[in-house]
Each structure stands twice: as C-alpha cells, then as structure tokens.
Amino acid sequence: MNGAFITFEGIDGSGKSTQVRMLASVLRLRGMDVVQTREPGGTPLGARLREALLDAQEQVDPLAELLLYAADRAQHVRVLLNPALAAGRIVLSDRYADATVAYQGAGRGFEPSLVNEVIALATGGLKPDLTLLFDLSVAASGERSRQRTTTGEATPSDRLELEAENFHARVRDAYLQIARAEPERVRIVDASLSVEEIHAHVLEIVIPFLENRGQWTQTKTQ
Ligand code: TMP
Numbered sequence: 001m002n003g004a005f006i007t008f009e010g011i012d013g014s015g016k017s018t019q020v021r022m023l024a025s026v027l028r029l030r031g032m033d034v035v036q037t038r039e040p041g042g043t044p045l046g047a048r049l050r051e052a053l054l055d056a057q058e059q060v061d062p063l064a065e066l067l068l069y070a071a072d073r074a075q076h077v078r079v080l081l082n083p084a085l086a087a088g089r090i091v092l093s094d095r096y097a098d099a100t101v102a103y104q105g106a107g108r109g110f111e112p113s114l115v116n117e118v119i120a121l122a123t124g125g126l127k128p129d130l131t132l133l134f135d136l137s138v139a140a141s142g143e144r145s146r147q148r149t150t151t152g153e154a155t156p157s158d159r160l161e162l163e164a165e166n167f168h169a170r171v172r173d174a175y176l177q178i179a180r181a182e183p184e185r186v187r188i189v190d191a192s193l194s195v196e197e198i199h200a201h202v203l204e205i206v207i208p209f210l211e212n213r214g215q216w217t218q219t220k221t222q
Helices: 018-030 044-053 061-087 097-107 112-123 138-150 163-180 195-212
Strands: 004-012 035-040 090-095 132-136 186-190
Touching: 004 018, 004 061, 004 097, 004 163, 004 195, 018 035, 018 090, 018 132, 018 195, 035 061, 044 061, 061 090, 061 112, 097 112, 097 163, 132 163, 132 195, 138 163, 163 186, 186 195
Parallel strands: 004 090, 004 132, 035 090, 132 186
Antiparallel strands: none
C-alpha cells in the first residue's frame, strides 16, 4: 500500500515547523503511522550536510549549495521517503523540492530548467501528494526570525536567515507561483494567524485529504 507524502513549505519564520509537530501528534494520537522528517537533515548524512549548509562561518558557493541540497534530497528519498511510503506510512516533511525552486531558483537566480533537472535527478520523480504553503509577509517573517534568535531557538549564525529582504520576497513570490500553478497539490495557509488558528486550518485541509484516500483513522487509540 502507498502511504501519503505531505510537505510543509514557506519562507523562513513562517511557523511551519511548529505546525509539522502539531499535526504529527494529532495523527499519532489517532494511531496513524507517521514519519516526521525534514530537509535538509532528514538522514544522518543529511544532518551533517545541514550543519555545513547553515553554518555562517563559511561562504557556500551557490552552485555548491544547489548540489548539497540535492545530495541531501537524494539520500532522503532513497533511504527514508521511498521505503516509508512503500510501507504505507504517512510522511510529513518540513520542506522538500519546492524549496529548491524557491530558494535556489528564484532566490539565487539559477535557470528553472537546471533547477528542475537537478530536482528530477535527486527525487527520481517522487512528488508530494499534498503541500501546505505557510504564507507570510516578508516583514512579519523577519520579525519572527528575530524573536527566535533572541529566545535562543535559532542561532544568529544561520546563514540563510541573514539574507536580504528582497531575497525572501523573491522566495515568497516563487512559492505563491508554485501554488497558482498546482492548486490541487499546493494549499495556501495564512501563516499570520495564531498558532492554534493555523493548526485548525491545517486540519481542515489534511483530514479531508486523508479521508479521500481512505487513510483517516476514525477512532482514537489512546
Ligand atoms: P528550515 O528553516 O526549514 O529549517 O530550512 C533551512 C534553510 O534551508 C532555509 O533557509 C531554506 C533553505 N533551503 C534551501 O535553500 N533550499 C532547499 O532545497 C531546502 C530544502 C532548504
């Protein structure tokens, strides 16, 4: 049986990671077999690549960056995602290939054809069944990122967090463009609301999606 592959996307500070955790715990309480993962860093190799990618100490060349995200994804797809989906599990991934289109394509300016080729190579064609795009203005996301930095949740050295505002504006626009191009797969969630309101909206999307696939468990097991 095929599982379900749900990805979470958005600009930095959009609050998606909190929402992945909240959804995973709701689904697990219902007894569903959930795999919670992320990119970069969903495998042991990926965790080492993530450290290298987000380290502020060394400037990573944009082409090296594109290929390192692809390497992380190739390992993730083959070692974790494909086996989990083949086993019928529900996979929630905090970022996937849309992030490369948005950050390396629109953000860094790589040709869409090159970006798509690299993505196709890394993913082997694996696409999410559903993508939740947490949309937030660049100003609001910058404010949240600054708050996380001062509360110690993120280190000020996270290199990409320090990118200029117009970089994040291009990334946001690219995400919205993906959502317009693929409205069936990509659902936009207003990330300016409270954590609880956003969570409710996530459930409004995910429960019917799983019901339609016969993957929503009706009874609580705990
Ligand atoms: P995170 O903030 O979701 O943990 O992601 C870490 C950073 O990595 C974030 O700034 C976005 C960036 N990123 C890319 O630039 N390209 C990619 O393909 C992925 C997966 C992440």
